[in-house]
Amino acid sequence: MTAQKRSERLQDVPISISAVTSDTLQKQSVMQVSQLSLAVPAVRIDFSGNTVQPTIRGVGSAIAGPGTNSNIPTYIDGYYIPNPVATDLALINIAGLSVLKGPQGTLFGRNATGGAIQVTTKAPQHDTNILARLSYASFNHITAGVYGSTGLTPNLAIDLAASYEYGDGFKRNIVTGQRNVGQFSRWSVRSKALWEPTDGVIFTLAYGHTYSDDPTPNMVNARNGMSAGALIPGNVVASGRRDMSNGSPNYDYLTTDAVTLTSNFDLGFADLTSYTAYRKESDDQGFDYDASPAFIQAAKWTIPEKTFTQEINLTSKGGGRFNWVLGAFYLYNSSEYHYNIAAGSNDYSRLFDSRNKTNSYAVFADGTYEVMDKLFVTVGGRYSIDKPHVAFNLMDTVIDEGGATFKNFSPRAVVRYEINRGSSVYGSFTKGYKSGILPAASFSTVAVEPESIDAFELGYKISQGPLRFNLAGFYYDYKDVQVASFFAQGVSVVRNAASAEIYGVDGELSYDVTPDFTLSASAAYTHADYKKFQNAIGYEQDLDPSSQTYSTFQPVNVDASGFQVLRSPRLAFNVGANYGFNLANGRMALNANYYRTSKFYFDAVEQFGQKAYGLLNLRATWTDPSERMDVSIFGTNVTNTNYITQTLPDTVAIRQAYGEPAAFGAALTFRY
Template identity: 35%
Template sequence: MFSKPSQAHGQTPRRHKNAKMLRCASLAVLIVASAYSDARAEEPTADAADVIVVTAERRNARLVETPITITALTSDQLRKTGVDNLMDLGPVVPGLRMDKLGPAAQPTIRGITSNTSGPGSASNVAVYVDNSYIASQGANNFEIPDVTGIQVLKGPQGTLFGRNATGGAILVTTMKPSREIQANITAGLGTYGERLMKGYVTGGLTDKLSAMFSGSYRYTDGYTKNIVTGSETDGKYRGVNATGKLLYTTENDDTYLLTFVYSNTNDAAALTYRISPKYGSRSLGLFLPDQVVAQSPHQSSVGYKPRSNSEFYRGSFNAKVNLGDFATLTSYTSYFNEKFVEHGDLDGTVVPIFDIYFPVLDENYSQEFNLISKSGGALKWSTGVYYFHDSSSLPEMFINYDFNTNLYNNGVKTDAYAVFADATYDITPALHLTLGYRYSIETKKLRAIIPVAARGKHTWRKGTPRAVLRYDFDRNTNVYASFSRGFKSGNYNLSAVDQPPVSPETLDAYEVGFKHQGPAFDFSASTYYYDYSNLQVESFVLLPGNTALSTLLQNAARARIYGAEASATVHLADGLSAQLTGAYTHGRYRRYPGAISFQENPAGVAYLNVPVDASHNRMIRSPDFTGNAAINYERPVSFGTIRLGGNISYSSAVYFDAANQFKQRGFALLGLSAEWTSKDEHFSFLAIGRNVTDKKYVNYVNPITLGILDNDAPPATARITITYRY
């Protein structure tokens, strides 16, 4: 019923057409760059207060001269748009989706994503907090009470950030302890029973030792009503974060930072399902007699409240030592321990047909050393070594409570080693060449008891180069062309350990970009082309004989992605600015003959797994177009400062499966904010509204053989906060 016929033989090949489109788009960027150079060559440099510094190349650099497509968000921007959690980033960053599969956070950048979860699995977008890699997908759904900025790096970052940065990287930077006494506390109330409190306090203990403590608590009742039990708190959220830091600074500015983080997040909305009214006509729950089944938005009909909980401890020690005029040596040491639990109803009814509970235990540690040259001279370079060890296990799994219990005790251990170097040479004062290379070795060991006793070991090796040529028209205007490679290692499927491990993913990326920063107008644009091979895709399947559900982890052969994006910020008048960004992504599977589709079972209810050819279909979670328009106004008044803001984000249609059966149509979201700050800047009141027009849409469609399930996105919400600063 839902299968899509494969492309007819003899159709005109797309390779030459796509290459031609990329060349034309690249030429357009160059023409814009040349025109800009002629028109703005005498424009004064941007004021130092407006300069944004990023660390995308492992060293501090101005955003405008970093040859990577980056969205950099300050703490002020995050606060005004209501970004409390990493999962809130999607509407404010074009080309980025922040999806969840149960407790697993799965970002998508330019069509590059992952739908695999569980022990040993990792996102295709690497997340770093203060240079510590957060490997667990469950732990990437966390509160950020003391954030100073977030950088979203688009495109593979395999040379500088290594493993599993195929689609890009998200770099979160938090506050460091200060010698001066500072304090900030925020309290707020919102719709659906939301309660919020967060803040920090920092100060010097001695002339060289500073300390800081930050914390946050956020709770909502949830926006889903259970039509069976009458509960209005299905899908509740509770997030707790506590962080302590000690910073020691020597007389020659060497620094030693010790950090400890505790986080506990229960985001039950990620496991709150209803049977899809559009696709779920053969779902088993609809054929059970005398059952009340929810199919309307923000309703459920399960017999218990879902749970999706991640609790982790993270400790890190960062040291920076100045080696005179030669270089700076940095050391990043990190330890991480997490337990996340998924307890969900995958049939949508109160009957225990397919209620699943499983915990995942994860422990890892990493060590990285970087040697970075001091600025000055024609050659700037960085080099480093990296080690990562992870032990992740699925100790047990319960289906329908005690009715069908499997004691798994399955696990996978990972050891990853890498060495890298990256250097930029100024061929002339205006022409710069960057070359980089990383060599990675990753070994995974499988240990399993259920469903079959199994052991395995596999090692993958990969080199990920990087090359960039950048030309500066002036200090604030440049054009660049780059090649980079991303690598995601192979993995075992702990739900079906008799399957062989999947092969690593590899992505080769070509990009041409243009950047300009000025006092009245900022503009950047880029075009790109990706050649993507061995995509790792996971699907629910019915085992032979229709005896039980399992998962199939497979490689989806090849994909091709190309697109363009642009961002412009205009300072229209004193205190008034506007920003417009847009991203076009053409992501298609080039060859995927064994994709899983769900067909109606003619012999009864539920669905059959039918292989289809998904070649030339749209890639999952890859909308063709995303955009964002924002306007901000700030005006001093006699009693303080008034700030008003509005933000509209748009996404075109997105598919949730490779067979292109299940999708969400295009939609737009409106966000509004209003803030008053006192003249002494000690107090401020902020009101935020998100999804103001109450757009009904789904986060994702979860297809399993017993039913097709919808997970709803949040409705319209509002919040008011008061902040005190010292």
């Protein structure tokens, strides 16, 4: 585990972490980051359109659009991914995944108030190995992937991961009768080259390309038929899980290219690591805002984005009483937005163009000292300078631009006591920070102020024999929360809510009952309420069709003080069981995983909720005697639970999207 930028045992890291291996992810049928809640219930992964919006312990991003970014960043092999559209990753060559809960600032490339999601991919090996997987499931869902690694010379190894995915989706258009309107395809290729020219020097060069033609996040209908289209005589408006009635196109094409170079140098007294990355992304979307056959309001937009990051870490060797890390980080991000609108017809015209640029600089330091035997004190800090800039053109008549500068120092302090070699307790204080922003879709050069959080945590960890157990209690004072309200024609208003108070407890338990039988459980109780939020936005329905404006849902101010923070269930948990036994000279493994969440709301004013629900996944895998082939059958959401994954309100419709119904399939895995 390298959560503190140095190799440590998980139970020695004084941070609340959920670490999941690739084998566990596969057993639980977690194949993408968006399904992470099934394995880590303290996390919710929701969407706003195709924008991934994670929430950890009641802290999550409630904003989307140009010039915005998540307060729970995703890292791949240590590299920050700024675009929340590109973080719903397929997990074909994943070595492991970890979720860090609570503010992260003194050890990572970009500061964050909520936590961090770390994805680690496999490293090239000199020994030749090949893994190939093919699966078929309900809704004509085909997944194929291959991973291979080999050595070319004694000091050069390469690998290659490739995947392809296709499906018809579960949606049907009840107006046209088309049954595969959610048809999607995705493919990716990623390769690494690891070169060790001399002892103590390692370079890892990686290139990845992904392409996705997947309208699934935009496959919305009208919640309870709440659409302006419902006021038009004879118009059919869908609201059921598998039904759509959109008259305008819904699509999403995403292309990503990324090049990274990781350089490691053994300096004797410390290790120096350089992380250099360049990403280029292009997102092309179409969306029917009224979710009906009528041409009331629809949009098409393209988002080209470029990112360059450079991070330097100097890490002590360890082994003594004092261990430390020093770091510096730079980010340049440029994101354009070209937005076209159609209102009253299917003719699109340009509404606005925008360009956001961000330069971010940071230095950080973190050190742990063993002040006496088994008692460790950690102190860290991070100083950040963020400089966002925005320029926009509204209907070719209004041009404006502006910038802002935000400076922040975020400290942390931790005390940990090692009870014995396998267990420890800790207490921590961490100050979190998310930079202010200039969201272009608000058509303003007045910056939204940074959000901040004071986080207190007490934790206990033990890993002894068959038992692994982690427990943490936390209290957050969350201020200037950045929230967005959406209006007609893609316009959003992003501003700071007053404050929120969050406290709770979460934990994980795994116990090997026998060498063949393991039980696991994890749970999170989170009490997250707005302390003061007097100008939250709700939507009031106007049922008078005589105006013919079709703006039937008018924004109104609501005092949300004391209301539950959006997308923050009070209780979420999962329980799992793994049982293995010999069968036909091979090995059979049975896995069951059940996830449940209590009621929560998609909005700050508690208008649009999702009642409590549970998801059950089952998997059975037989491994042949040579251990080179697996045959699996699996079911996801086997109880066919009906649940909503997002709600998107604005003036022409209250839109929603559903999770996938029950699906069943089979998979083959080959190893060499």
